[in-house]
Amino acid sequence: MRIEAKDLEFGYNNNNNKNINNKNINKNNNKNKNKNIISRLSLTVDSHERTALIGPSGCGKSTLSHILAGNLKPQSGQVLIDNKPLPKHGFCPVQLICQHPEKAINPRWKLGKTLTEAWSPDAQFLEAMGIEKAWLNRYPVELSGGELQRFCIARALAPQTSFIIADEMSTMLDMITQAQIWQALLRIADERGLGLIAVTHSMELAKRVCSRVIEFESLME
Amino acid sequence: MSNRTSAAISASATLAIILAIYIAGALLPESALRANFSQKGLPPSFEHLFGTDFLGRDMFVRTCKGLSLSLSIGAVASAISAFIALAVGLAAALGSEFVDYAINWFIDVFMSVPHTVLIILISIALSRGAFGMMAGVAVTHWVSLARVIRGEVMQIRSQQYIAASRRFGKSSLWIARHHMLPHLMPQFFVGLILLFPHAILHESGLTFLGFGLPPEQPAVGVILSEAMKYISAGAIWLAVFPGLSLVVLVLLIDTLGHSARRLLAPREAQL
Numbered sequence A: 001m002r003i004e005a006k007d008l009e010f011g012y013n014n015n016n017n018k019n020i021n022n023k024n025i026n027k028n029n030n031k032n033k034n035k036n037i038i039s040r041l042s043l044t045v046d047s048h049e050r051t052a053l054i055g056p057s058g059c060g061k062s063t064l065s066h067i068l069a070g071n072l073k074p075q076s077g078q079v080l081i082d083n084k085p086l087p088k089h090g091f092c093p094v095q096l097i098c099q100h101p102e103k104a105i106n107p108r109w110k111l112g113k114t115l116t117e118a119w120s121p122d123a124q125f126l127e128a129m130g131i132e133k134a135w136l137n138r139y140p141v142e143l144s145g146g147e148l149q150r151f152c153i154a155r156a157l158a159p160q161t162s163f164i165i166a167d168e169m170s171t172m173l174d175m176i177t178q179a180q181i182w183q184a185l186l187r188i189a190d191e192r193g194l195g196l197i198a199v200t201h202s203m204e205l206a207k208r209v210c211s212r213v214i215e216f217e218s219l220m221e
Numbered sequence B: 001m002s003n004r005t006s007a008a009i010s011a012s013a014t015l016a017i018i019l020a021i022y023i024a025g026a027l028l029p030e031s032a033l034r035a036n037f038s039q040k041g042l043p044p045s046f047e048h049l050f051g052t053d054f055l056g057r058d059m060f061v062r063t064c065k066g067l068s069l070s071l072s073i074g075a076v077a078s079a080i081s082a083f084i085a086l087a088v089g090l091a092a093a094l095g096s097e098f099v100d101y102a103i104n105w106f107i108d109v110f111m112s113v114p115h116t117v118l119i120i121l122i123s124i125a126l127s128r129g130a131f132g133m134m135a136g137v138a139v140t141h142w143v144s145l146a147r148v149i150r151g152e153v154m155q156i157r158s159q160q161y162i163a164a165s166r167r168f169g170k171s172s173l174w175i176a177r178h179h180m181l182p183h184l185m186p187q188f189f190v191g192l193i194l195l196f197p198h199a200i201l202h203e204s205g206l207t208f209l210g211f212g213l214p215p216e217q218p219a220v221g222v223i224l225s226e227a228m229k230y231i232s233a234g235a236i237w238l239a240v241f242p243g244l245s246l247v248v249l250v251l252l253i254d255t256l257g258h259s260a261r262r263l264l265a266p267r268e269a270q271l
């Protein structure tokens, strides 16, 4: 499996927000395209190497993660997985784990529903992820950030998934939880041969977890 | 006493009174409305709280019947209107840019037309009566609730958990049903209750002007327009008590709506 991004071009406020009033903004942005956060970016990642994407805060790593997972459409360029574009409907083989788990989970749902929205993991899997059965009957406000992040990781690891993008997934967590969830994720990713892109601003974490380190700035021409 | 408790008390108290009015009106037998010429034109007394009219009918009974009828018509009209608002608001926020543009244009048009005139036209076109009036009120009153719902959906649409749901292969319809509707329900119900007073006042107003319910119905609008003939003769109780009761009912429902908002959607209640 490989993800390939070719000549991506992306800036906020261009045409992604469905808003009638942003036609004028469009014009301005087209005039000075070099203001785009992502400009002529190309990247190839193979699933047999764990890749770290590293760069300072605010440089556009999260934006790129969202484009690679299909959440944001680039203004030009494309994302290919095994030489095919990402599917428009159905389960996306590229799954994203975000920095703030509480935003990635519907606050009105019990966590059991959140989990099964993606797939139905068995008890053994839940144990490997460190998820307790009792949590399934609780609401997100009743759990800590680390516990919620376990759910986000667990649901991203559906059988149809072939690539995981972990965008600063452990930044908000304490050291012990960080170690635990990385261990769980890496073990399952290795078992299944999943591709992994770890997005981070910490070189230390990148070196500990990954075999290949890419600097975000080096991707753009 | 916390804000929530007082809102809950006020909501249940107003709801109880409104229900009592409705049930009283619905249970009163038709026979109580029969003409009784030995009792005609009596001013208010303990026997006839609101007095009697010039056919000898008890005005309290007539008013109760009228308010009860207003409540049922208001309920149907508000419910239809609120459902239109929900559908339109969802379509505007989830459809293509063109759909959103078209719907916003329609909303602006509806807001700029004086809606009393529009209701009268629709009511006449549908040959008056209860149906024409409900249609008129329903068609003209979804606009502001639709705006609110569109705004709510726009805001929730950009949440990360919606994007995640898409990546799990869920369809737009599934997302609307499972992620968005539960979020919209409080707004929807509060909006529905707050539509009620409008519906009731339009119903009475239209009937009063002769564009609404026919004169043989026991409606408050009919009572008021009949009373006009006798006010100069000094029988002001014929208009004052039914009119006041209508105002009180409308205020009760408005209070219920605002208490429900404080309970269900506290964020918006502070605006």
Ligand SMILES: Nc1ncnc2c1ncn2[C@@H]1O[C@H](COP(=O)(O)OP(=O)(O)O)[C@@H](O)[C@H]1O
Pocket (backbone or CB within 6 Å): A012, A013, A037, A055, A056, A057, A058, A059, A060, A061, A062, A063, A064
């Ligand atoms: N939804 C958005 N609308 C407008 N600008 C945004 C949005 N999200 C991020 N940005 C801007 O894009 C830049 C890159 O953000 P991001 O991709 O989150 O960086 P990183 O993840 O590397 O810290 C930042 O300057 C940020 O202010």
Ligand SMILES: [Mg+2]
Pocket (backbone or CB within 6 Å): A061, A062, A063, A099, A167, A168
């Ligand atoms: Mg980021």
